[in-house]
Amino acid sequence: MLYFTSIAISLYLFVLLAVKPNKITADKLLMSWQLIATLHLAGLYLQVSGNYRQFPNLIGWGDLLALVHGPFLYLYIFHLTTPVKFSKKKLLHFLPVAFAYLLWMSFLLQNPAQKLLLYDQGFSSPYYKTIGIITNICIIISGIIYVLAAIVLLHRYKKKISEEFSTTDKISLNWLRYLIVGIAGIWVFVIFYPKEESIYFSASLYICFIGFLGVRQQQIFKTTNTSSRSATQNPNFFTQKENLSEAPANLALMPNKVKYDWSSLTDAEAERIFQQLNRIMAQEKLYKNEELTLSKLAESLKLKDAVLSQVINSKFNKSFYDYINSLRVDECVKMIADEKNQNYTLLSIAFDCGFNSKSSFNRNFRKFTGKSPSDFFRKPTDLTYYKAL
The missing domain is CATH 1.10.10 (Arc Repressor Mutant, subunit A)
Known part of the structure; x- marks a missing residue:
């Protein structure tokens, strides 16, 4: 009963994600992840309960879905923390699971009776033993690699927050930490306690957890519509504001690079902006606004986010967060x-x-x-x- 309930809850959370208004890319990824995780959970349930005998056609189809959780974790965190559109190149993360299905296709397409026999015999043939070992190793490696990649993303995200926001108390990284720790815990069970019951129970809790909390998550860094003209075509480069995430690509087209590889900000221009920044802070004390962000300050100075960030980093040797709070x-x-x-x-x-x-x-x-x-x-x-x- 507990197993069936967890599947029902997981499916219900998928529906909540599906009807969530104004879905961002991360929401769509989480929704897809929740659906596939529910299918995976259903496959595990058939094994744990022994009901796979009633549905022999389904044997094996859910097991290989273990390879998608790492990529979904990584892509979800990436798009939750980065305001970019989903590109088709990201689908390359799912090549391992596609390859795994190809390896097992001869088994998956067997007639039900033969399939059940092979499964009950523990895949005794050399071919299935070999690809079974390969699959298990790939699942473990995938889990480890993507957990580490997610940790790196979280570290970059934390740094990104300090470059954009002057107050971070309302920005919690706990959700992402729990997400990573939770899936890491499941991999511990998979590696050291590979019992179907323990894996199923931990996976059930985790899937329900990500669905429940994922419904409430919002993207912190919003995508904005900006001009796509290159900097070489733009004479007012230092007085026109654009999205920070697009700045490196545009700035890379400009000559006379200084400290930042993608920037053409000269020492004289940096000094002018530095003096302008000091002046506006002394006169208007913008740091007293608790909601002050890099974008808002750059807008006040009629500068690009990236340019202002560079000046703060180079002149004060501080992140935006530390700079504003030192003034406070x-x-x-x-x-x-x-x-x-x-x-x-x-x-x-x-x-x-x-x-x-x-x-x-x-x-x-x-x-x-x-x-x-x-x-x-x-x-x-x-x-x-x-x-x-």
Whole structure:
């Protein structure tokens, strides 16, 4: 009953994903993954329950689907964190499973009686033993490789967030971490505890988990419509904004490369932008906006995201996240040291400076000053702090 219930829940979650409005590429991938995972789960159920004897035609068709979970994990995380369209080249990730089906086609197309006999005999023929070993090795290698690839993607995603957002408290990576850890756990069962019951139970929990939480996920980095003209055709390159993800491709067409291989930003232009950035921050204190992003700041300066990011990285040796929060800390230091603000709480001052949570304030304050806010508040004159501007 438990096994059948997990399949029903998995199918229900697939329906929820299918009717989810405004589906992005990641949603469509997750929906496909959920459907195939449900079919895989049904195949495992037939084996565990012994009902495969009633449906001998289905023997083997679900087993090879183990090869698709790694690619789906990788592609889902990739498209959830990267605003690009799905390309046909991505289908190459599924070549191993296609090849596996070709290897097993002679068995899969057997008549039901012969198929059942071969299965009950444990594939005793040398051919099936050989391709069985090859298939199992490929499944294990696929699982390991794609879990590692997903971890690399998550690391890049974390860095990407720090380059775009000044506040990350509302951006949780836990969903992606759970996704990776969960599938890694299943591979542990497959490798070290290859019992059908344990694999089925862990897979059931995981499939229901990804379906339930996947319905609620949204893409953080949105795809925007931008001009496709190359930089060599665009004389106003540094004053026209475009999507960050497309910047390297366009900038690569420009000569006079400096630090960034794809950029033509000269030292003089970088210095001009640097001074302009310092000026607008000192005058307008845009960092006090807790929702400030790289795109919003670049729009204020009439710059491309990529150009502004390059200037911040090269001039301040910081990510956008660290740059903005260092300014917020600097402003907090000034306000806390000002006697007229002694009646305000630390948290109210932090919120006024652009922080949106106590934890974010404490973490960044300690990072840039070496002391906690409460220590500084007691003896503000004893603290030597980093000045962002």
